[in-house]
Amino acid sequence: xxxxxxxxxxxxxxxxxxxxxxxxxxxxxxxxxxxxxxxxxxxxxxxxxxxxxxxxxxxxxxxxxxxxxxxxxxxxxxxxxxxxxxxxxxxxxxxxxxxxxxxxxxxxxxxxxxxxxxxxxxxxxxxxxxxxxxxxxxxx
Amino acid sequence: xxxxxxxxxxxxxxxxxxxxxxxxxxxxxxxxxxxxxxxxxxxxxxxxxxxxxxxxxxxxxxxxxxxxxxxxxxxxxxxxxxxxxxxxxxxxxxxxxxxxxxxxxxxxxxxxxxxxxxxxxxxxxxxxxxxxxxxxxxxxxxxxxxxxxxxxxxxxxxxxxxxxxxxxxxxxxxxxxxxxxxxxxxxxxxxxxxxxxxxxxxxxxxxxxxxxxxxxxxxxxxxxxxxxxxxxxxxxxxxxxxxxxxxxxxxxxxxxxxxxxxxxxxxxxxxxxxxxxxxxxxxxxxxxxxxxxxxxxxxxxxxxxxxxxxxxxxxxxxxxxxxxxxxxxxxxxxxxxxxxxxxxxxxxxxxxxxxxxxxxxxxxxxxxxxxxxxxxxxxxxxxxxxxxxxxxxxxxxxxxx
Ligand SMILES: Nc1ncnc2c1ncn2[C@@H]1O[C@H](COP(=O)(O)OP(=O)(O)O)[C@@H](O)[C@H]1O
Ligand code: SF4
Ligand SMILES: [Mg+2]
Numbered sequence: 155x156x157x158x159x160x161x162x163x164x165x166x167x168x169x170x171x172x173x174x175x176x177x178x179x180x181x182x183x184x185x186x187x188x189x190x191x192x193x194x195x196x197x198x199x200x201x202x203x204x205x206x207x208x209x210x211x212x213x214x215x216x217x218x219x220x221x222x223x224x225x226x227x228x229x230x231x232x233x234x235x236x237x238x239x240x241x242x243x244x245x246x247x248x249x250x251x252x253x254x255x256x257x258x259x260x261x262x263x264x265x266x267x268x269x270x271x272x273x274x275x276x277x278x279x280x281x282x283x284x285x286x287x288x289x290x291x292x293x294x
Numbered sequence: 295x296x297x298x299x300x301x302x303x304x305x306x307x308x309x310x311x312x313x314x315x316x317x318x319x320x321x322x323x324x325x326x327x328x329x330x331x332x333x334x335x336x337x338x339x340x341x342x343x344x345x346x347x348x349x350x351x352x353x354x355x356x357x358x359x360x361x362x363x364x365x366x367x368x369x370x371x372x373x374x375x376x377x378x379x380x381x382x383x384x385x386x387x388x389x390x391x392x393x394x395x396x397x398x399x400x401x402x403x404x405x406x407x408x409x410x411x412x413x414x415x416x417x418x419x420x421x422x423x424x425x426x427x428x429x430x431x432x433x434x435x436x437x438x439x440x441x442x443x444x445x446x447x448x449x450x451x452x453x454x455x456x457x458x459x460x461x462x463x464x465x466x467x468x469x470x471x472x473x474x475x476x477x478x479x480x481x482x483x484x485x486x487x488x489x490x491x492x493x494x495x496x497x498x499x500x501x502x503x504x505x506x507x508x509x510x511x512x513x514x515x516x517x518x519x520x521x522x523x524x525x526x527x528x529x530x531x532x533x534x535x536x537x538x539x540x541x542x543x544x545x546x547x548x549x550x551x552x553x554x555x556x557x558x559x560x561x562x563x564x565x566x567x568x569x570x571x572x573x574x575x576x577x578x579x580x581x582x583x584x585x586x587x588x589x590x591x592x593x594x595x596x597x598x599x600x601x602x603x604x605x606x607x608x609x610x611x612x613x614x615x616x617x618x619x620x621x622x623x624x625x626x627x628x629x630x631x632x633x634x635x636x637x638x639x640x641x642x643x644x645x646x647x648x649x650x651x652x653x654x655x656x657x658x659x660x661x662x663x664x665x666x667x668x669x670x671x672x673x674x675x676x677x678x679x680x681x682x683x684x685x686x687x688x689x690x691x692x693x694x695x
Contacts, residue, residue, distance in 0.1 A: 159651050159658075174575055181574065187650040188642040191446035195574070202575045223648050259577065 159183075159221040165205055165230075167214030170260060176217040177201040180228075187221065189294055196272040197226060197292050203265040204230040204288050210251060210260055211235070212286060228290040236282040244270065244278075298496050299355055300339030300489035305329050307351035312670035314343035314352060319563040319588075320442065324683070325673035326690075335640050338438035339490035340588040341597030342563060354489035354598055357506040359513055362397050365481030365505070367473055369465045370398035371458055374405040374535070374543035375487040375593040376510050377613055378606030380518070386540075386613060388524055390532040395520040396513065398483065400469055401532055405539025406622070407461030408432075412538050412551030414454045414626025419554065419582055425450045427558070427573070427584040432457070432548045433593075434494035436566055436586035437635070444570050445637025453631045457542065458484050458495055460630050462503040481505045485513060487596030490588065499632055509598040536620030544607045545592035549585045557583040562590035643686075656685045665694050 161183060163176035177198055184194045201217070208215040212234020220227045237243045244266050251261025269290060270276045277289040310328035322336035323343060330343075330351070344352040362368045370393045377386055390401045411432075418424055429450045431437045440447050462482050469480050483506045484495055492507045494500060541547030545561035558581050560569040566586045572578055589595030594606040601609075644650040661681035671693040674680035683690050 157648065157652050157655060159655050174571070177575065178571060183654060185443070185445075185641045186643045187654060188639065188645070188647055191637060195446045198574055199576060221651060221654075223651065259579075 157223075159187075161219040161221070163217040163219075165208050165214045165217055167209055167212065170206065170209050170255075170258065173206055173209045174202055176205050180217075180219055183221070184226075189226075193292065193294055197228075200269045200272040200276075200290055200292075201228055201230075203269050204228070204290065206260060207265050207288075208232045208234070210255055215285075224294060226292045226294055228288075230288040230290075231285065232287075233285040236284055236286055237278070237280040238282055240278050240280060298493050299332075299334055300337055300493040301332065301341070301344060301352050301354055303330055303332065304351045304353060307349045308347075309349055309351075311348065312673075312675075313346045313348055315673075315675050316670055317342045317346040318675065319567065320439065321675050321679050323675070324679075325670075336442065338435045338442065338588075339488070339493040340435040340563065341489050342588075344489070344597040354492065354509065356486075356489075356492050356509040356512065356598070357483075359508055359516070361506045362481060362483065366479040367399045367469060367475055368397070368481040368483060369400045369402060369462075369469055371402055371404050371407075371461045371465065371482065371484045371504070373458070373484070373486045373491070373510070373593065374403070374408070374540050374610070375596060375599060375606070376485060377540065378543060378594050378610040379510060379514060379599060379601045380521075381609070383609065383613065384616075385529065386533040386535075386617075387529045387531060388521060389517070391524040391529050392517050392520040393485075394530070394532075395523050396517060400465065400472075402461050402465035402468070403533065403535045403539065404457045404461050404484070405535030405542060407457035407459070407464070407539075408542040408548075409535055409539040409551070409620060409622045410460050410624060410626050410630060411452075411454050411457050412548070413622050414630060415452060415583070416552055417626065418452065418454070419552065427578055427581045428452050429573075430548045430583065430585045432542060432585065433490065433587045433589075435488070435490035435588035437494075438490070439566065439588070440570065441635055441638050442640050444574065445639070447570070447573060448635045448637050450573075451635050453634070454626060455630050455632050456494065456500070457539075458486070458491070459500050459503050459632075460626075463629070464624065466503070483508055485510060487593050487599045488589070489597065491596075510596075511598050511600050514600045534620065536618045537614050538619070540610060540614045540617055543593050543610050545587050545590075546585065547592060549583055552583060554582055556581050557585060559585040559587075561587040561592050561595070563588055565590075643682075653685050657681045660684050663695075664692055667694070669694070 212232035215232030218229045246267045247263040249261045249263035273290045275291040280286040315323040320336045322333045538551035546559040549557040591603040595603040643653045664677040668676040
């Protein structure tokens with residue numbers, strides 16, 4: 155029976171310039187476990203996008219990470235506004251970000267598409283007015 | 295850099311304070327039995343600990359000037375940071391002539407090598423397939439940090455050799471032509487400002503071109519003493535480098551030589567780490583080049599200089615603005631590129647993944663029981679580092695519990 159390692163982070167809303175602390179911590183742990191650098195890169199990119207989404211679209215949330223010998227799962231959960239049309243949100247370039255947020259270099263509408271591209275599995279559950287949960291998993 | 299020790303400790307002088315341990319960017323220092331201990335597999339030679347030590351117990355390792363007796367003919371490769379160490383210097387030729395007066399037979403500026411790197415990087419920027427941003431390798435401490443901690447950025451490191459190596463190759467070719475001597479009779483001496491450069495110039499890939507590496511601070515006073523003698527006869531015109539090469543001595547110099555605007559330049563360990571994290575998150579889209587200097591202000595901030603970095607930088611600015619824009623006559627071909635950089639997995643807790651996961655859990659559990667003050671009294675830089683040391687089996691403990 156392989157051991158599982160759990161990490162959890164609270165992601166603060168609003169402060170997008172210094173956002174990325176959770177993915178930072180996860181990256182550090184994955185490096186010390188000896189995950190292949192190319193795989194760490196995929197995980198880091200996907201998780202950072204998810205973390206940023208919680209910061210810019212919801213007002214923060216939580217990140218729960220489970221590391222198994224052959225699989226890594228990440229659950230990002232927020233109590234934000236929710237996503238009206240998930241299929242639309244998954245399209246490249248679709249964004250509801252304001253001009254001000256785009257000016258800061260976010261809101262290119264590539265977050266969810268990239269999370270799908272770089273993970274082995276992506277699941278988005280969302281209820282308008284309740285919040286959003288994103289599941290990411292990676293085979294390692 | 296495990297084969298060479300960039301910095302060593304004088305145990306007599308070390309009083310066991312935690313200044314160096316707290317400043318080390320890779321947490322490579324512990325205090326054991328009241329003395330600092332360096333874990334060399336994590337040392338990138340940045341010199342932060344040397345600068346932080348209140349009792350001068352940390353010393354960089356470099357060669358002695360007396361080594362010039364070992365060769366029939368000697369070439370000196372001074373780094374551009376050297377030029378910033380002298381007040382009222384109006385002509386770089388004064389320093390280059392003084393180096394000859396000191397006993398070297400030939401001087402060849404590292405700044406000239408740097409101009410070839412700049413020209414080569416401009417060509418590399420035209421290759422749209424090379425991953426962006428291209429990361430400059432002017433600071434070997436930053437390169438080491440990437441290989442240790444940011445392994446997957448290794449393909450973005452510029453493949454062009456360090457300026458010292460290019461200068462050495464060109465100077466030796468010239469010297470062989472001029473003297474007819476065989477290579478082994480010619481001694482190539484780099485004069486540099488930091489332990490990281492010494493270490494990288496003594497690495498396997500550079501050692502065959504550079505025989506000795508001297509410290510700016512060690513030759514400084516002798517060089518100063520030779521300056522009056524250079525006034526006795528007309529100065530030989532030895533300075534070949536222009537604005538771009540001289541500029542390499544300070545932060546943003548490497549980037550300015552590229553004639554592009556979309557670069558980032560970070561100096562100081564914290565800022566370098568910040569930019570590397572942003573690079574990992576791909577937050578630097580649209581940026582073509584990243585310059586990273588582990589020392590704040592760039593190489594004028596190296597620990598083996600004598601002058602205050604801010605003053606040195608001001609002097610270099612004056613020299614640079616007076617200099618011409620020189621275009622290197624030699625193009626940067628294959629012979630000035632190196633083999634691919636290999637990431638180092640020094641962060642791994644164990645070669646076995648299941649074992650590493652188990653260890654990480656143990657570390658988490660131990661850490662949960664520590665006060666979380668990161669006070670350093672236990673001899674580790676942070677509570678997390680202590681937890682790691684305990685999990686790995688070291689007999690250390692929190693002093694507050
Ligand atoms: N956690 C979330 N909460 C609410 N809306 C979200 C969340 N994540 C994504 N969205 C919605 O999906 C859209 C597309 O997301 P994404 O592909 O990451 O692009 P971007 O973040 O650049 O807008 C967002 O503009 C937003 O409307
Ligand atoms: S910035 Fe310059 S002086 Fe400082 S470590 Fe890097 S190469 Fe050496
Ligand atoms: Mg997004």
